[in-house]
Amino acid sequence: MLRIGEVAARAGVSVRALRYYEEQGLLEAERTPSGQRRYPESAVGRVRFIQQMYAAGLGSTDVLEVLPCVHTGRATPEMIARLVEQRDGIDRQVAELVQARERLDEIIRIGRDHVPVDAPVG
Amino acid sequence: MLRIGEVAARAGVSVRALRYYEEQGLLEAERTPSGQRRYPESAVGRVRFIQQMYAAGLGSTDVLEVLPCVHTGRATPEMIARLVEQRDGIDRQVAELVQARERLDEIIRIGRDHVPVDAPVG
DNA sequence: CTAGGACCTGACGTTGACGTCAGGGTCAAG
DNA sequence: CTTGACCCTGACGTCAACGTCAGGTCCTAG
Numbered sequence: 001m002l003r004i005g006e007v008a009a010r011a012g013v014s015v016r017a018l019r020y021y022e023e024q025g026l027l028e029a030e031r032t033p034s035g036q037r038r039y040p041e042s043a044v045g046r047v048r049f050i051q052q053m054y055a056a057g058l059g060s061t062d063v064l065e066v067l068p069c070v071h072t073g074r075a076t077p078e079m080i081a082r083l084v085e086q087r088d089g090i091d092r093q094v095a096e097l098v099q100a101r102e103r104l105d106e107i108i109r110i111g112r113d114h115v116p117v118d119a120p121v122g
Numbered sequence: 123m124l125r126i127g128e129v130a131a132r133a134g135v136s137v138r139a140l141r142y143y144e145e146q147g148l149l150e151a152e153r154t155p156s157g158q159r160r161y162p163e164s165a166v167g168r169v170r171f172i173q174q175m176y177a178a179g180l181g182s183t184d185v186l187e188v189l190p191c192v193h194t195g196r197a198t199p200e201m202i203a204r205l206v207e208q209r210d211g212i213d214r215q216v217a218e219l220v221q222a223r224e225r226l227d228e229i230i231r232i233g234r235d236h237v238p239v240d241a242p243v244g
Numbered sequence: 245c246t247a248g249g250a251c252c253t254g255a256c257g258t259t260g261a262c263g264t265c266a267g268g269g270t271c272a273a274g
Numbered sequence: 275c276t277t278g279a280c281c282c283t284g285a286c287g288t289c290a291a292c293g294t295c296a297g298g299t300c301c302t303a304g
Contacts, residue, residue: 094223111195
């Protein structure tokens, strides 16, 4: 059983973040008699997953909806529907990002052509 | 010359957003003698671009750095460096999103296999 | 048994991109 | 010349995912 600082270090997040995840119902912990949190090893992976979902733009309630499937490996058709919805949302985001990337690339190309004089040929 | 509401409608953003962009130095406007903003047609495209950059995760200062190139079509090597930096940032984001997407897909597959009983074969 | 590092619970602070409300001008139409 | 839609400037509110500080407890090495 890991202490909170240990989990934080291994997962690359702050201690505060872990307590926040607990607050949001995303992460449970056993408690020692004195009230300190103890996590199983699996918590590290769970936290990494949570981070990944945050990075994908999901809010904590979205993650909350998705997590049971991860934990149990089972999902009701309803939950699968949610998962698919979130995945499609990510797809839309990727599409937007790619568009923005192309826009920037275009600007970069144009900028390189019109680049000032002091760029010698070599 | 367009009024602010017109620009907002065409670009699909709120009037408040346009005033905010001006505050951030992202969007200029002429003023009528009475102080009302008047925009050229080009403002609509400009706003769309700003939105696209926001969607790509850039903050307003980042957009501010990038905008002159768009406006003038010219860029110093320094500005190009910034543009490339931003583009690479977007690339990293896309990579993260794709990873998250794959993770969700995996969960969906597993979930579909382990799906409860009441899914008849047909 | 004691020092100090890790942990605890509140609870307020932060940041960005606006939303929203208050109080008051502006302007084309009838 | 008035109505009603549109515009103006502050200025405070919001939301999420934490940061940070205060004041106190725990625990482990020496």
